[in-house]
Amino acid sequence: MFDFFNWQHIGIMIVVALVVVEPKDLPRLINRVGKWAGKARAMASEFRRSFDDMARESELSELRKEIEGIKRNNPISDIGQAVHERVEANIEGVAQTPANVP
Numbered sequence: 001m002f003d004f005f006n007w008q009h010i011g012i013m014i015v016v017a018l019v020v021v022e023p024k025d026l027p028r029l030i031n032r033v034g035k036w037a038g039k040a041r042a043m044a045s046e047f048r049r050s051f052d053d054m055a056r057e058s059e060l061s062e063l064r065k066e067i068e069g070i071k072r073n074n075p076i077s078d079i080g081q082a083v084h085e086r087v088e089a090n091i092e093g094v095a096q097t098p099a100n101v102p
Helices: 007-020 026-072 075-096
Strands: none
């Protein structure tokens, strides 16, 4: 992806570090560079995590809207309500008719 850190560049940076920084201070420099790299990775992962959380929240809000729409326009509940009303009307009609007593 990034072509500017190949083995030749890394080798040149090591040689320059040995020349500029004394060999006895080199472990401390490597330690600092490692800590900075760790902080950069932590910041990148935190950014990625927050971005994923925002995307997940957006998806959840869209899903909630779809569920609410389905609840409002649910044909099965409309059919169930119509059947329930029809059964209640039939029960009331049966209760109001005179009973044939022998």
